[in-house]
Amino acid sequence: MGLKWYTARRVAWAGVAAFVILTVTFVLLDYAPDPELARIQFRAAATGADAETAAEAYAERRGLTGPLWERYLEYLGNLATGDWGWSDTRSQPVLAAILTALPYSLMYTVPAVALSTVLGIAIGLYSAFNQYTTTDYAATFVAFFGVSIPNFWFGIVLLLLFAVQLGWVPVLFDAELARTRPLSLANARQLVLPVFVLGTSAIASTMRYARAEALEYVRAAFVKAARAKGASEWRILTRHVLRPTLVPLSTILVGDLLGIILSASYLVEVVFGIPGLGRLSLEAIRRQDTALVLGTTLVPVLVAVLGNLLQDLAYALLDPRIDYGDR
Amino acid sequence: MIGAEDSPGTGTDDSESADGGEPPSERFEDVDWASIDADGGGRSPLRLAALVAAGSYGLAVASDRLVAGGDPTIDVAFGGVAFVWDATAVDWLFVATLSVLAFALVPLARNRRLVAYYWRRFRRHRPAVLSLAYLLVIFLLGTVGTLFLDPPALDVAAAYQPPVFLSVDASIPTECVGPVVEGRCQGTWRYPLGTTADGKGLLALAIFGMRVSMQVGLIATLISITIATAVGATAAYAGGWIDEALMRYVDIQQTFPTFFLFLFLAYLYGGSLFVLIVIFGVTGWGGIARIVRSEALQRSEETYVAAARSAGASGPFVVWRHVVPNVSNSIVTAATLNIPVLILSEAALSFIGLGNVTLPSWGQTIAAGRGDLATAWWVSTVPGLFLFATILAFNFLGNALRDALDPRQEVGR
Numbered sequence: 121m122g123l124k125w126y127t128a129r130r131v132a133w134a135g136v137a138a139f140v141i142l143t144v145t146f147v148l149l150d151y152a153p154d155p156e157l158a159r160i161q162f163r164a165a166a167t168g169a170d171a172e173t174a175a176e177a178y179a180e181r182r183g184l185t186g187p188l189w190e191r192y193l194e195y196l197g198n199l200a201t202g203d204w205g206w207s208d209t210r211s212q213p214v215l216a217a218i219l220t221a222l223p224y225s226l227m228y229t230v231p232a233v234a235l236s237t238v239l240g241i242a243i244g245l246y247s248a249f250n251q252y253t254t255t256d257y258a259a260t261f262v263a264f265f266g267v268s269i270p271n272f273w274f275g276i277v278l279l280l281l282f283a284v285q286l287g288w289v290p291v292l293f294d295a296e297l298a299r300t301r302p303l304s305l306a307n308a309r310q311l312v313l314p315v316f317v318l319g320t321s322a323i324a325s326t327m328r329y330a331r332a333e334a335l336e337y338v339r340a341a342f343v344k345a346a347r348a349k350g351a352s353e354w355r356i357l358t359r360h361v362l363r364p365t366l367v368p369l370s371t372i373l374v375g376d377l378l379g380i381i382l383s384a385s386y387l388v389e390v391v392f393g394i395p396g397l398g399r400l401s402l403e404a405i406r407r408q409d410t411a412l413v414l415g416t417t418l419v420p421v422l423v424a425v426l427g428n429l430l431q432d433l434a435y436a437l438l439d440p441r442i443d444y445g446d447r
Numbered sequence: 448m449i450g451a452e453d454s455p456g457t458g459t460d461d462s463e464s465a466d467g468g469e470p471p472s473e474r475f476e477d478v479d480w481a482s483i484d485a486d487g488g489g490r491s492p493l494r495l496a497a498l499v500a501a502g503s504y505g506l507a508v509a510s511d512r513l514v515a516g517g518d519p520t521i522d523v524a525f526g527g528v529a530f531v532w533d534a535t536a537v538d539w540l541f542v543a544t545l546s547v548l549a550f551a552l553v554p555l556a557r558n559r560r561l562v563a564y565y566w567r568r569f570r571r572h573r574p575a576v577l578s579l580a581y582l583l584v585i586f587l588l589g590t591v592g593t594l595f596l597d598p599p600a601l602d603v604a605a606a607y608q609p610p611v612f613l614s615v616d617a618s619i620p621t622e623c624v625g626p627v628v629e630g631r632c633q634g635t636w637r638y639p640l641g642t643t644a645d646g647k648g649l650l651a652l653a654i655f656g657m658r659v660s661m662q663v664g665l666i667a668t669l670i671s672i673t674i675a676t677a678v679g680a681t682a683a684y685a686g687g688w689i690d691e692a693l694m695r696y697v698d699i700q701q702t703f704p705t706f707f708l709f710l711f712l713a714y715l716y717g718g719s720l721f722v723l724i725v726i727f728g729v730t731g732w733g734g735i736a737r738i739v740r741s742e743a744l745q746r747s748e749e750t751y752v753a754a755a756r757s758a759g760a761s762g763p764f765v766v767w768r769h770v771v772p773n774v775s776n777s778i779v780t781a782a783t784l785n786i787p788v789l790i791l792s793e794a795a796l797s798f799i800g801l802g803n804v805t806l807p808s809w810g811q812t813i814a815a816g817r818g819d820l821a822t823a824w825w826v827s828t829v830p831g832l833f834l835f836a837t838i839l840a841f842n843f844l845g846n847a848l849r850d851a852l853d854p855r856q857e858v859g860r
Binding site: 133137140141145148149152153264265267268269270272273276277279280284378379382383386387390391401402405406413414417420421424425428 | 698699702703704705706707710711712714715716787791794795798799800801813817820821824827828831834835838839842843
């Protein structure tokens with residue numbers, strides 16, 4: 121099977137996966153109790169009106185009438201055309217709310233991902249070259265620490281230490297400052313802790329994968345040959361070990377890191393009060409704004425579908441040994 | 448009660464299949480086939496014990512649901528100490544989980560030599576041995592300890608007490624329980640870890656939080672590994688379109704980021720502990736199923752499977768008797784590494800307020816202390832330390848187990 125056929129199949133599969141996920145979400149939404157409906161019925165009953173009529177009027181307004189498949193098609197069509205519903209609590213389209221929140225999320229996730237990737241690979245390679253030394257054990261411990269520490273709690277502890285006790289960084293995130301002067305020093309100062317917290321959880325897995333992958337090549341015959349020919353350690357590291365290591369690593373980074381980043385950033389935003397996607401979603405959950413909850417959940421899901429697709433394609437492109445028939 | 452009666456039954460088969468034991472060294476013609484055939488009836492003492500356990504469990508649940516109703520399940524007093532326990536649905540699930548675990552340990556207890564071998568391998572990881580000790584303490588405090596302790600109670604007069612040996616400005620607590628020295632309120636042994644804004648003792652809250660975490664981690668993981676083993680082993684053994692369909696489904700389930708799946712479902716169906724456990728258990732098994740499948744694929748190629756099949760064993764029998772016991776090492780490792788993920792997820796969900804607010808979960812307490820960071824730092828910090836230590840311990844334990852039980856798997860991946 122060729123690369124083209126493989127790519128086509130993976131793209132088609134990503135489409136199917138997205139479609140199935142959207143369908144399942146629709147079914148879940150359809151069968152879940154609707155808090156808004158319950159509220160309206162309660163209000164109608166309390167004021168002496170007929171709860172049934174109120175419920176029907178609500179269904180009419182929301183487009184909840186008609187047979188199931190018709191509503192299903194409409195739901196899919198709306199999602200595809202960018203009409204993600206109307207957020208009642210924010211009085212704006214869901215997509216607009218998401219687009220306003222997105223820059224705040226990117227503001228700290230992008231530096232965190234970049235830092236943790238570079239540092240994670242560097243530390244992982246160093247560990248692999250110095251296996252079973254004290255530094256290697258220290259690095260392994262840091263990895264365990266990063267995987268195990270609840271990032272929302274870590275954020276609270278850091279806030280307590282550096283904002284409340286030492287006063288080095290502001291306790292509250294200033295959204296106005298972040299919006300008007302995103303590149304200022306003051307903004308960088310308030311983003312240090314979120315980047316650090318997100319980075320620790322992301323660096324751990326990068327580090328462990330990088331170490332495991334690099335270990336396969338550290339003792340490989342071609343590395344020995346390079347060393348015998350007098351190549352410097354730096355050259356061996358960058359040319360002979362880093363390059364083959366990057367191939368599997370690049371794919372792992374896309375797929376696995378994505379899940380960590382998406383969920384960690386949600387909690388980080390809640391702790392630090394950053395008005396990004398996570399906070400938006402939390403507000404929607406607290407105020408039972410189902411359309412917005414759905415929208416903010418679908419963003420990470422679609423990102424994940426895309427990430428998985430990119431992971432498969434990157435693997436096929438970078439590693440010519442891959443067997444296309446395999447899963 | 449939802450299918451809880453089935454669980455001990457699963458345990459029976461589980462332990463039955465794993466207790467292969469040592470075959471006596473005798474020649475083929477010495478084998479007493481008549482006795483083996485009689486044995487095949489499946490009335491081993493173990494199976495009988497499991498049946499009795501399942502039966503009495505079913506009766507207990509039924510009596511709690513039908514007879515006791517809203518009254519406490521157990522209400523006895525001996526020697527002046529009253530023992531009252533009103534079992535909830537989650538408690539019953541937990542009891543079932545623990546009995547299944549107990550039955551799963553029987554084959555291990557029978558095979559001392561193997562246990563000693565694994566223990567020697569496991570012992571080399573000193574952090575893991577420490578972790579095991581810590582987790583046993585947490586487990587016992589959370590399960591047995593909470594039965595004899597009073598749940599933390601509201602006591603506004605005792606709000607914001609600092610932990611023992613520490614002090615805080617006397618203006619912060621409403622009333623200082625301990626002595627006030629130079630305008631600073633000292634912590635007392637009555638509240639060794641301090642109190643919250645409601646005057647609840649943090650030590651008691653932490654201990655009750657242990658129960659919540661253990662319930663979430665153990666019950667949901669048991670549900671997960673049951674489904675994952677069934678799906679993974681079936682997919683590997685059956686192959687063909689069954690394999691394709693099952694693993695494609697796992698693909699899709701895995702694509703949905705776990706945290707958001709939990710979040711979305713908890714939002715839609717409410718975040719009571721029971722619902723959370725069911726959500727975690729029923730949707731979080733994809734990764735384990737993949738591990739089981741890939742291991743089972745290798746086992747299915749082994750000669751003993753071919754031998755069993757040529758002797759006329761049916762598909763389900765081969766899977767249950769030969770494939771599953773031989774991938775159990777990977778299952779144990781994967782299960783151990785699954786527990787901390789679930790504990791963390793539960794803590795995160797209750798931290799953002801999706802859990803049951805009346806439940807003394809660690810995440811709940813951390814969230815409650817967030818507003819008082821400047822004045823009462825201990826409220827958020829103490830439960831977080833327990834949470835962190837527990838997750839770290841499970842991760843150490845899982846890695847050491849992988850090393851000890853699973854020499855095939857590469858460490859660090």
